[in-house]
Amino acid sequence: MMLQERASLVENVPAFKSGATTGGTLTFYFETDDIDGLAARIRGACEVVRDLHDTFYGMREIYVRDPNGYVLGFAQPLRRA
Numbered sequence: 001m002m003l004q005e006r007a008s009l010v011e012n013v014p015a016f017k018s019g020a021t022t023g024g025t026l027t028f029y030f031e032t033d034d035i036d037g038l039a040a041r042i043r044g045a046c047e048v049v050r051d052l053h054d055t056f057y058g059m060r061e062i063y064v065r066d067p068n069g070y071v072l073g074f075a076q077p078l079r080r081a
Contacts, residue, residue: 013063015049015071027071035060035076042074054078 009027010016032038039052039062049071050063061075 012055013050013071013073015063015065027073029073029075031075031077033076035062035074038062038074 004012006016035052042048042062042064046067047065048062049065050061052060052062054060058078059075060078061073063071063073065071
């Protein structure tokens with residue numbers, strides 16, 4: 001589980017800038033071992049609200065909206081050289 005301030009969430013996931021709710025009182029963030037493969041599988045199954053991107057905190061992430069309107073984040077740590 002990751003706790004995040006709303007201002008930081010809005011900056012990271014533009015879908016929330018319009019004042020959209022986060023779906024209840026939480027948004028789920030999952031870590032995976034194959035973010036690129038997962039992204040390829042889910043792109044056609046749900047709305048991508050922020051496509052694959054690398055973060056300053058060392059994660060590769062994608063955010064999607066599930067059929068119930070919840071935003072789900074999936075991430076994998078970036079490899080370090």
